[in-house]
Amino acid sequence: MSGIRKPAKKNKxxxxxxxxxxxxxxxxxxxxxxxxxxxxxxxxxxxxxxxKNSNFLGKVGFPGQYPFTAGTNPFDFWRAYAEDAAKMGYRxxxxxxxxxxxxxxxxxxxxxxxxxxxxxxxxRSGGPNMAFDLVTQCGYDSDSPYAEGEVGRVxxxxxxxxxxxxxxEPYTGDLEIDRVPSNFTINAPAAIIIAMYAVLAxxxxxxxxxxxxxxxxxxxxxxxxxxxxxxxxxxSLRLFRDICVFCTRHMPKLNINxxxxxxxxxxxxxxxxxxxxxxxxxAAYIQAGIAGGLDVDSFAPKQTFNAFGGSMEIYQExxxxxxxxxxxxxxxxxxxxxxxxxxxxxxxPITAHIGCSSTTLQRPLNNLTRAVVGGMAAGMSGGMPGVFxxxxxxxxxxxxxxxxxxxxxxxxxxxxxxxxxxxNDPWAGSYFMESLTDEIESGTMAEMExxxxxxxxxxxxxxxxxxxxxxxxxxAKQNQIERQEEFVVGVNCFTNENEISVNVNRQVEATxxxxxxxxxxxxxxxxxxxxxxxRNSKTVLSSLSALKDHAKDESANLMIDICECVRNDVxxxxxxxxMREVFGEFQQTKL
Amino acid sequence: MSQxxxxxxxxxxxxxxxxxxxxxxxxxxxxxxxxxxxxxxxxQTTKQIVNTAIQEDVDVVGxxxxxxxxxxxxxxxxxxxxxxxxxxxxxxVGGIVPEGDIPLLKDMGVKEVFTxxxxxxxxxxFIGAAVSSI
Numbered sequence: 001m002s003g004i005r006k007p008a009k010k011n012k013x014x015x016x017x018x019x020x021x022x023x024x025x026x027x028x029x030x031x032x033x034x035x036x037x038x039x040x041x042x043x044x045x046x047x048x049x050x051x052k053n054s055n056f057l058g059k060v061g062f063p064g065q066y067p068f069t070a071g072t073n074p075f076d077f078w079r080a081y082a083e084d085a086a087k088m089g090y091r092x093x094x095x096x097x098x099x100x101x102x103x104x105x106x107x108x109x110x111x112x113x114x115x116x117x118x119x120x121x122x123x124r125s126g127g128p129n130m131a132f133d134l135v136t137q138c139g140y141d142s143d144s145p146y147a148e149g150e151v152g153r154v155x156x157x158x159x160x161x162x163x164x165x166x167x168x169e170p171y172t173g174d175l176e177i178d179r180v181p182s183n184f185t186i187n188a189p190a191a192i193i194i195a196m197y198a199v200l201a202x203x204x205x206x207x208x209x210x211x212x213x214x215x216x217x218x219x220x221x222x223x224x225x226x227x228x229x230x231x232x233x234x235x236s237l238r239l240f241r242d243i244c245v246f247c248t249r250h251m252p253k254l255n256i257n258x259x260x261x262x263x264x265x266x267x268x269x270x271x272x273x274x275x276x277x278x279x280x281x282x283a284a285y286i287q288a289g290i291a292g293g294l295d296v297d298s299f300a301p302k303q304t305f306n307a308f309g310g311s312m313e314i315y316q317e318x319x320x321x322x323x324x325x326x327x328x329x330x331x332x333x334x335x336x337x338x339x340x341x342x343x344x345x346x347x348x349p350i351t352a353h354i355g356c357s358s359t360t361l362q363r364p365l366n367n368l369t370r371a372v373v374g375g376m377a378a379g380m381s382g383g384m385p386g387v388f389x390x391x392x393x394x395x396x397x398x399x400x401x402x403x404x405x406x407x408x409x410x411x412x413x414x415x416x417x418x419x420x421x422x423x424n425d426p427w428a429g430s431y432f433m434e435s436l437t438d439e440i441e442s443g444t445m446a447e448m449e450x451x452x453x454x455x456x457x458x459x460x461x462x463x464x465x466x467x468x469x470x471x472x473x474x475x476a477k478q479n480q481i482e483r484q485e486e487f488v489v490g491v492n493c494f495t496n497e498n499e500i501s502v503n504v505n506r507q508v509e510a511t512x513x514x515x516x517x518x519x520x521x522x523x524x525x526x527x528x529x530x531x532x533x534x535r536n537s538k539t540v541l542s543s544l545s546a547l548k549d550h551a552k553d554e555s556a557n558l559m560i561d562i563c564e565c566v567r568n569d570v571x572x573x574x575x576x577x578x579m580r581e582v583f584g585e586f587q588q589t590k591l
Numbered sequence: 592m593s594q595x596x597x598x599x600x601x602x603x604x605x606x607x608x609x610x611x612x613x614x615x616x617x618x619x620x621x622x623x624x625x626x627x628x629x630x631x632x633x634x635q636t637t638k639q640i641v642n643t644a645i646q647e648d649v650d651v652v653g654x655x656x657x658x659x660x661x662x663x664x665x666x667x668x669x670x671x672x673x674x675x676x677x678x679x680x681x682x683x684v685g686g687i688v689p690e691g692d693i694p695l696l697k698d699m700g701v702k703e704v705f706t707x708x709x710x711x712x713x714x715x716x717f718i719g720a721a722v723s724s725i
Contacts, residue, residue: 134607134658138634145636149663150607227609227633267612357612361707394707396659396687471615478616482710491708591618591630 017047046432054434059326063382063424065341067329069322069437070425071382072345078384079421086416103185105131105156106512107520108527109163112156115512117170127180127213128167131155132193137228139189139576142524152520155185159528159573161566164196165203177201178210188230190217191239192572195562198251208250214304217243217257220281223461223586224470225267230576233458235583239558241288246559248289248299256299257285261308261324262350266357268474271320271440275308276447277457277466279327284457286336296336300343307348310355312370314377317352318427319436321381327441327448351383359394363490365502367391368403372410379420380427387411392506400506464589471591528571535569543568544578551582598722599627599649603640605668608658609633613685617653620711626718637664641671644680650722653714656686662695669700681721685709 033041063071078085102124105112116128132155135147141159142151151157158164171177177200186193194215201208219236222229229236240257247254261269261278269277282303289299309320329344338344354374359367368391379385387410390403414420427433451460460466480486487493543565550556558579565575602618604611611633622628629647631640644652652672656664665684672680684696685705693704702721705714 138607146607146634148636149660150658153660154608154658222609225609227611228607267610268615394687396689471612471619474612475616475619478620478711482712488708492710588632590632591615 014049014052017049021047021049044432046430046435048431050431050435051438056429059434059438060425060428066333066344068325068345070428072325072347074424076382076384082415082421086412102126103129103131103183104511105133106154107152107516108157108523109166110523111152111513111516111520113167113169116167120170120175125175125180127175127177127182128171129183130167130185132184132186133157134228136572137186137188139230139573139580141528141571141573142521143528144573147521149521151524152517157520157524158193158196159524160531160569160571161196161199162527162531162569163524164193165200168200176206177204178206178212181212181214183213184215187216187219187222188228188236189572189576190215190219191243191559191562192566192575194243194247194251194254195559195566197254199563199566209252211251212253214255214258215243216260216306218259218281220284220457220461221260221263221278223588224277224466225263225269227588229586231579231583232586233461235579236586237284237288237458238554239579240285241292242557242559244285244289244299245292245294245557247302248294252302254302255304256289256302258304258306259285260306262306262310262353262355264470265308265310266355267470268477269470270473271309271311271316272443272447273466273469273473274310275320275324275327275440275444276451277460277470278305278308279324279331279444279448280451280457280460282328283331283335286332287456290336296332296338297340297343300332300336300338301340301345305346305348307350307353309352310357312354312358312373314352314373315433315436316440317354317374317377318381319433319440321351321383322425322427322433322437323441323444325382326437327444349383350378350386352377352381353386353388356389356393359389359391360488360491361394362495363499363501364391364395365504366490367393368406368410371407372414375411375414376418376420379414380425382425385411385414385418385420387414398508398511400508402504402506467589468591531569531571539568540570540574543570544574547575548578548582551579597625597627598651598718599629599647600651600653600718601629601631601640601644601647601649602653602655603631603635603643603668604633604655605635605637605640605664606656606658606660607634608656608660610657611655613657614655617655617685617711617714621715621718624712624715624719626715637667637671640668641675641677644672645675645677649680651681651683651718654682654684654686656684656688659687661686661688662692665696665701666699681718683714683718685714 029041060069061067064074133152134150134154135142136158140146142157184193197211198208201211219240220233223233244256247256259278259282261274264277265274285303286296286300290296308324309317311317325346328346332338332344354370358370371387371389375385375387387407390399390407392400392403451457454460454463454465481488481492484492547561547565550558550561562575600621602614604614618628618630631643652668654665654668661684669682672678681702682700683703684701688704688706696704703717
């Protein structure tokens with residue numbers, strides 16, 4: 001025996017395990033495999049051999065400390081008051097986005113304002129969390145031919161500063177904009193919406209530095225998924241730079257963006273693509289801020305994320321969150337030389353989840369079971385164990401009160417009865433979880449290097465790499481389902497006549513008035529016509545011409561000009577059109 | 592399939608909605624099933640879709656709609672095809688369509704509606720059978 005033994009003393013414990021593992025395979029596992037006539041074992045087991053010489057402090061660390069694998073914070077805001085919330089009967093919403101009201105928006109600015117007033121009277125008085133209609137998201141006014149049938153449908157229509165001001169009418173006194181934060185789910189025209197927010201504060205005499213909130217402002221992912229882009233990627237990133245510099249100098253409390261891997265995942269990306277593409281986008285934003293003359297620690301703490309991931313694979317989704325935190329922390333510290341730990345943290349309202357694309361139209365109540373799995377993954381990966389979405393999500397009719405109640409109760413059961421969120425990173429130190437985290441990390445890093453070699457996120461969008469990779473992955477996944485290599489209960493398996501669909505009552509609260517939705521387009525158009533009659537056309541033209549001149553000058557910061565346009569009642573599309581002329585429009589590469 | 596000519600399918604995204612996973616997957620799948628597939632890309636007006644369908648001489652138009660505007664957008668495409676004398680082009684719809692709206696779409700002249708969870712093979716089988724029976 002002594003002749004074949006290696007001399008290294010410190011590996012003695014691994015040698016013993018290696019020998020034991022070999023014996024286990026031969027005497028236990030293989031016997032079982034052959035007893036069932038299998039070619040290989042259908043399960044895996046992980047021993048210390050999977051994570052040899054792992055360095056706890058270097059790779060995991062304590063929650064709230066670099067490299068943040070075990071969590072961004074030692075505990076979250078919601079967790080601090082979870083017991084009080086239970087005693088008071090407080091109704092937390094999934095995501096727990098710190099006091100911000102429910103994501104919504106529809107119709108004209110007046111319709112949305114009235115909706116917010118109604119919500120306030122029901123005690124839901126957080127800041128506005130605005131959804132914009134697709135017309136606004138794509139940089140058109142309500143009277144554009146592209147707007148037909150879309151005005152106010154998936155969010156509120158904003159054509160001008162007057163619309164924006166209308167929405168904020170109920171936000172005074174205790175709800176003044178220096179007291180409540182606002183969220184804007186806007187990307188391509190983010191500069192315009194942020195400028196409106198700044199000009200609103202200016203008109204109300206509120207110092208800009210007091211404004212809080214989060215614009216999504218994640219334009220790069222729009223090219224990869226979701227599709228509400230306007231200008232080509234390079235010019236879009238220039239606008240990002242201008243926003244980043246402007247916010248850092250004048251609105252330091254405002255988050256700069258909210259980056260999403262989730263959208264890319266829902267469009268079909270694999271786990272590693274989701275993480276690598278959103279990290280490459282994050283790196284491009286940081287680079288843009290630095291190129292704008294900012295010190296990395298002056299703005300990186302204001303870069304936020306909304307979510308990564310989205311699948312039923314609970315272990316992998318937990319590992320993804322751990323890997324994401326570590327990759328980002330290392331990228332900021334090593335590549336961008338950040339010094340402030342806050343620059344290295346992933347701040348996001350949501351951790352692991354199943355993604356809406358995991359829900360099925362077939363036997364929809366099963367989606368509650370699926371969402372509970374997502375809630376457990378969330379609770380075990382550093383977030384609120386949020387059960388999402390409501391089971392009737394794929395029915396396309398709006399969430400019913402019953403589905404929302406079940407969703408909220410499921411989250412509460414995970415928090416208070418299962419106590420899922422009582423331990424930080426409960427999987428830390430698991431041979432399996434640590435090795436899975438390493439695996440996802442190295443797969444992601446390899447993908448990130450590929451993108452880096454192309455020239456970064458912008459280049460990998462310009463050449464169509466990311467878009468094609470995502471749609472190919474979506475197609476591969478579909479093929480796996482059709483070939484029954486992957487199983488979806490009630491969709492491609494367990495579908496025979498002995499199975500029954502279980503139904504419960506569904507009452508859908510009419511959130512938005514259908515008549516208002518129908519007439520929104522006409523009413524927005526009338527307001528636009530009036531605005532164009534009333535405003536000073538001289539200042540409109542002069543501020544647009546300044547915007548155009550400065551758009552041509554790469555070194556100019558366009559936020560100054562956009563703010564001036566906003567003050568002069570220039571419409572959103574008029575601003576976008578001028579920039580379209582200078583920047584051009586993005587043409588998506590062919591399939 | 593008629594006279595050995597490949598069946599031509601236009602996969603189209605009307606309106607501003609940018610969720611194109613379904614359109615991409617169906618386009619790839621139909622191509623692999625042996626169809627000639629043309630994908631419009633995003634942000635197409637219904638007029639543009641009708642014109643492309645006629646110019647490309649397609650047998651089938653597949654509309655992918657997830658925005659909730661399926662009733663009005665589909666009607667415009669069907670009316671547009673009729674006005675241009677191209678009502679022989681078959682229209683099918685895919686995306687998020689509440690069950691109650693399916694008969695309404697069929698009354699308009701939509702041949703079939705494919706909702707979430709439909710295998711692409713079911714769509715290609717349907718097109719193959721429907722077009723060869725014309």
